[in-house]
Amino acid sequence: MMPAETTDIKLYLDKLKGVTDALLVRYLPREDEEPQLLHRAMRYSVMAGGKRLRPILAYAAYEYCGGSLQEETPVVYPAMAALEFVHTYSLIHDDLPCMDDDDLRRGIPTCHKKFGEAVAVLAGDALHDIAFELMASTGLPQAVTELATAIGTEGMLGGQMADIEAEGRKVSREDVINIHRRKTGALIRCSVRVGALLADADEAALQRLSAYGEKIGLAFQIIDDILDVEGDQELMGKKVGSDSRKQKATYPEAVGIETAYADANKLIREAITVFDEYEDNVLKLLAAYIGQRKS
């Protein structure tokens, strides 16, 4: 039997995944409005599935910091959709033939395979754009700035560039950490921070949650690398080994699989100890869940 807290966090994740999916449907432009093809491509990629980890983290941080959930549309809702739209935009552009050239994503054809390259470029651009519109609708310019910084050349885009440049090269642990922290970690950290900012968290809480976000962000990507080596194809819904085929800079490649496991676990423990030892909270459970994920 699963321990009670694991069951609880799974229920929490399922509930919030449902909330997020409903938000995404609400905020996506309608498919029966022009430009229909572009709107269809956006919806296709956003609704292809996914863990909705970034919106869930934003929500959990918002809740943890005492953000109001009384309104019909709490201020964190558009931010949650914005974070997932940005994530999807990055996947669509990453999958393009001139980038990673992937045909499948979450078990179905990638956006450019389904709609053609031109539409895929524009669909990514449009999701990027609508994310900022939603983030601005929170009324907090700092939330827009946080997002822009996290996914700009200091963050996600810089990580994607470094990732491309590192292909086929032997990289050190520091190199991989540097790539992962920017490519994946920055947006995960931003998700936690934006949730906290929208709840009007004080500086001390913000600092603690930033450290938490940074650690789980890096751990998340290390585990992603590990799963690409020894994950279960059926659970993952995609082929394993693609990093290796593409000669990607991965954490196991740099330090070996044992050390990769150990480092990921250490980061998860550190993320959990950002909070008081006896404090029970969802963010701790979320960190543990990320540490144990199998897909």
Added chain:
Amino acid sequence: MMPAETTDIKLYLDKLKGVTDALLVRYLPREDEEPQLLHRAMRYSVMAGGKRLRPILAYAAYEYCGGSLQEETPVVYPAMAALEFVHTYSLIHDDLPCMDDDDLRRGIPTCHKKFGEAVAVLAGDALHDIAFELMASTGLPQAVTELATAIGTEGMLGGQMADIEAEGRKVSREDVINIHRRKTGALIRCSVRVGALLADADEAALQRLSAYGEKIGLAFQIIDDILDVEGDQELMGKKVGSDSRKQKATYPEAVGIETAYADANKLIREAITVFDEYEDNVLKLLAAYIGQRKS
């Protein structure tokens, strides 16, 4: 000899082009900072030249509405850079092989020809991103919303999609107006509106300037189409006739060149009459200038 006011507007444009260029240099990420290649590509495309029409319109509208220019960095400055960065991002993605497949832009190789497709996609994304960061730095969430709406699927991206879908098809005047209004007009209108909003313009002024922006935006693109048919290659710095070779939906193609001229002139006159007959202002001169442009 040129009439005095033409000389004046040329001086004004030269001065503001200089101001804008200096702002762009200031706000672009440094080329000696990582990711260097990406930063080089961004700078290459932004500094390849251009009329800087959108930032100049934002400035002129801001000035017209009484926005303060006393500060070392007036609040319209980051918005001016944001508008030009967005314009450049749209050109970079538009030039990609899967879109218009252009090798030359402003007389030099396009971004993907110079840096490769992957870097060009990311450079466009990064300029898109930094534009929102700058717009958010004005502290006015509405400025971010205006930009996002103007360049989203209702605006610029919708226009690009319609433009692609119209290739090779016989289009009506209404079709072309619909494409041009979104693809080019929306961002030009937005530039004027953002300048006015940042100057805290009242609703009446904002409505007047919106109408002005809408009319010059459409006129600008009609004249662009005309110049592609009968412009001077040397003045333009690019080959004419590319719209026709690509079977693009153009205004002259839909209505003939004479009617195109007449409609553009009518729009320019209407833009000018948005203001009082005896009022002297730069926006009127700018409209007239756009109506007479040869490149």
